[in-house]
Amino acid sequence: MSLATDTELTQAMKIVSCFTDLKELEPLAEAGADEFYTAVGELPAFGSKNLPSTDLAAAIIKTKALGKKISLAVNDLHATATDKQLGAITGRIRDLDKLGVDAFIFSNPYLLELFSGGRKRLRAELHLSSVQPVFNSLSAAFFQRFNISRIILPNQISSHEARKILYFCRTRSIETEIFDYRFFGCAYVNGRCQLHHPIHFTLKSAMLNDSLCHINAKPGGLIKLRNLDIPNRAGELPGIINRIENRFTRRGSPRLSNAATFFDFFASGVQYLKYGTRSDRQEVKVKKVGELRAMIGLAEKLSSSRPRTKASQAFILELAHWNKDGF
């Protein structure tokens, strides 16, 4: 009987938790965080809430004291900078490198290139952000030239589709990281989406989370059909209308991440699981990291005692009834 995970390939899956306040570090570590990441306002980062820049040196010291690693997200694709501003960004990153940041998370290729080769190379490791989404092994190979040590996979890829990427990374000692599926997950492609900022459209009223992703409206009445009219398939239109109406108003388009996908990624040897909602309050962050720890524990327990299919089925069943009073 072969057990659920290929034990010669896997190590325990570790949790990478966000933090935005020094006070969060200890409780998050106690809840099960193995690594930490954050962002600061003076460096271009994707997302809204940051650690005060003045706390970063203390955060580095504190994470080391806890025996953990710390990464810094510099992963906003929109890294517009004059040469003078770029000089300041570069200088700050090099200072933080000396100070002991363990890894920098980049998305824009020009910033990756700046710190990746020869004498320019940082002491810290370089991680490729999911904001620069890797959906195929060729793309992984493209970014490998920057000496990245980890690829953070986008959540819009299924475990089946990621098999070749995972193999590519495994054979080149590149670590892989996925996002937790319950607490994170937009259906639109990160780094290729402009729904979050009202740049090219005009707001009538405030949007939930400053985004058009979730209208949260009652279905019906929102959609007008424009039909390109291919008569021999006209019979399909009612079904399509129904689908898009539901998706655009309430549920969003189908999500590839779920319990089954998580288990497959886990069993395939993905090493890191990220919880990355920096805007959550401290108590929510701690609770969610605790949940991730328990979820990994369950996957480990089931996979050490059952064949993969059975372990996966049991895991999905447990997760379907998990945390009813949850988030």
Add this chain to the structure above:
Amino acid sequence: MAIEKGIRLGTMTLADLKKSGGLEAAMRGFTRFYLGPEFCENLLDGSVCAEIAWLQGQGKKICLLTPLLSEKGARLLNSLFKRLLKLVKGGKIDPAGLEITVNDFGAIELAKRNRLPFKLNAGRLLRNNVFDDAVDGFKVHNGRVLEFFSKLGITRYELSTIGIFPKVNFASGRFYGFNRRTFKITLYYPYLDLTNTRTCLVGMRDVPPEGSALGVTCARECLISSFEITHPSIREKLLVRGNTIFLEFPDKFYASEKDLLTINVDRLVYAPFP
């Protein structure tokens, strides 16, 4: 210098264009044809090779659009590239008259591995790697990003209209470390692609909670339907086709073609549908 005029047919075949009565007008009005799926790998199809050869025979230039790629799309694109290479070898396609627009770094890697003799362009899905979007225009991030793409053989970037004549930072290029003469812009109108998802809004069936999806499957529903959506929070209508949401800016946004050249736009591409 005149602005080059292109038409984006995407996955509409020349036969369908002819059936709709638009082929003659397209042949008269445009010098460059944009063919192929820009946003979805499920629409990659080798039959586009014959259309490229035919259009080149009619004296037209071509740009082949390629989408975001999973492993499946990468395989399909690889075989498409190999067919194109065969046609070049057989003298059926002139490589100087064919460009490839890439929307995935994997496609750049694939083009390099196949030693494609075609010029590559950075597509609209890659635009935020190079340009910062603002309400009134777009800015090049920094000269280093132009250098980065230039080393890959890419000096043309594809952008969408934003409905107004865009402000740019090209005149202050020296502060951002670039020379505005080192790159060109292709501008699509009248649709701006606002966002893109892999799991198609109209085509893909829902994934059951216990199911681990093998990939994104569909029945090409995007070929028969597009939707106009009135959103409760915004004034503009949203347009949905397949896995992409668009805004439409139907009004003319420039006074003269000369003005476009001042912002490096030397090619305008008309999209008859989103």
